[in-house]
Amino acid sequence: MPLDFTVDATDGAARRGRLTTAHGVVDTPAFMPVGTAATVKGMLPSSVKATGAGILLGNTYHLMLRPGAERIEKLGGLHAFMGWDGPILTDSGGYQVMSLTELRKLDESGVRFRSHIDGSYHTLTPESSIDIQHKLDANITMAFDECTPFPVTPEVAAESMRLSMRWAERSRNAFKPRDGYGLFGIVQGGVFDDLRRESAAALKAIGFDGYAVGGLAVGEGQAEMLRVLDVTVPELPEDRPRYLMGVGKPDDLVKAVQRGVDMFDCVLPTRSGRTSQAFTRRGQVNLRNARHADDPRPLDEHCACPACDGFSRAYLQHLVKAGEMLGAMLLTWHNLHYYQELMAGLRAAIEAGGLEDFAGAFAEAQAQGDIPPL
């Protein structure tokens, strides 16, 4: 079995599942912290694990350029290289390459692009992307696709989606099945319902171990994203995990879980942690705000992360204003801890059949906003 996936409980469209990989079981719905360059920025792998994360995402584009897939393979794969013994999903490199608008050239075979590090030329094709992800030893390999830009005409979106579907088939053919490893296809089609349905049907016809929804969170807004999910998710096989790529804010996660999404990744908790932004039960908190300068209270008195357990808002503000590494480290840790706690709450709510109440209480607390100043 490539990747065993069982759904233990459902609540409406939401599912409480378990995805079994060669490196362990992932409890879903799951949020995957992003470890772009073989490290979740500012975190030891043991600290990432302590937040409750069960699976990480690695980036093919970054790793192929530095330190190189062959090097990582020789060093025992990405797990050994970065000291993370749990499951790893790698993206295909497609999304990063597409964002190099000035530096890339795309045709039917794949994409030729220049490295942002040293300007050297490289090519990614479905076959080479799958090969690189194999060398990295990714438990979950993503099919190579073109991430359709936004906004875009239906004609361009259709052309791009159909290219991605041809690449999906080539990805499937290039992938070497192994126990505990799998390949996910990616539904594209922009915000156009018929294209999303066509894409989902094409992927199902090829057959994948999981199905991702790509091309969202690119500027279309939450309402449009949720509408696309409403159209797309029912088209996906019930017995396979569903992964919403690059999403999102806590509120996005709750609403996507309610629509049957099982997996997420996003740089938001880590990137925000490096820019003084904290996610909490009561919404976002900007630690640079002067109101925290003399505040002896923790960021969130109910949070057990190292940032909240033993440090004041005043100290966190001092760290971020002084540009101290520890500020980024603590806020990253807090944000990842909060995201994982949210996912654990969602899983428990689905098990208990109380997802609607959970989502209501979540929205109410978020709307309440941060604690008032002293």
Added chain:
Amino acid sequence: MPLDFTVDATDGAARRGRLTTAHGVVDTPAFMPVGTAATVKGMLPSSVKATGAGILLGNTYHLMLRPGAERIEKLGGLHAFMGWDGPILTDSGGYQVMSLTELRKLDESGVRFRSHIDGSYHTLTPESSIDIQHKLDANITMAFDECTPFPVTPEVAAESMRLSMRWAERSRNAFKPRDGYGLFGIVQGGVFDDLRRESAAALKAIGFDGYAVGGLAVGEGQAEMLRVLDVTVPELPEDRPRYLMGVGKPDDLVKAVQRGVDMFDCVLPTRSGRTSQAFTRRGQVNLRNARHADDPRPLDEHCACPACDGFSRAYLQHLVKAGEMLGAMLLTWHNLHYYQELMAGLRAAIEAGGLEDFAGAFAEAQAQGDIPPL
């Protein structure tokens, strides 16, 4: 008793002691990691403790400017503010202010200077420095002094030292004695034996809870530094701790301990950790060197720090080349771990009466250099 200090064992001039503060006991010889801006850069306080550090150094100059001594006092002092419940020593601000050559004006009363952060004007006098250190709740307060530049004429060195001695007396008068808190005087006099003796005598006449040797490691070289120690240390009271300020490399520490120094601080292990330099049993290792790119071995197979336990040299090189925070975090941790292990080794050697053998084996391993490439 301001600060109880007992010498439990000696080996030649070296001493194995215990310094009791209101925040715990410091085993000497001790190395104090530098926590400039209320954080040891890149380290959680719990991680600093895990390296074996028993006391930290904080910087009056940085903290008075940001976040401000009054703010830290209101928040419960530096221990509570930074989440470090062990002893803390603060410098007087004199050394940092002196390095602002373009921005300061010195007279008998003290120093007027401009903040490097926002250009605002501030004044430090012996009285205000002691007051700030009191507000910070430093267990060990340093007398306010002028760090004599190097190289310098004997006349200038004498004038500077005598000013520092007048300031030392004003510092003593300004200091409020409390149980478990103490004030250290600082011997100045550059590389001039008679001035060092005159300075030590002046401080002894005033009477301090500990005696620091300042104005070294400013470019005079190790031989000259050790010569000044040979002249100065015998002039200091035997029943009080001796602190060599701003020193140094591992080899400097061993040789200064052999000359009877009890305490050290230096930015070297932390700063080097942020610039890809590791201190090991077998000397310094530059992780940027291409020889490490494919090396699966740990930095030091005998080291139990997180950088050496679970990561390869290849991975550490990747992190530092990619500019990843984790590289600086791991190397800082390793360096502090190594420094503390060295101090523990020195303490055990003094207890066992084997310091000379220890120093010989240390020098031999350092001279051996890094492990050969695979």
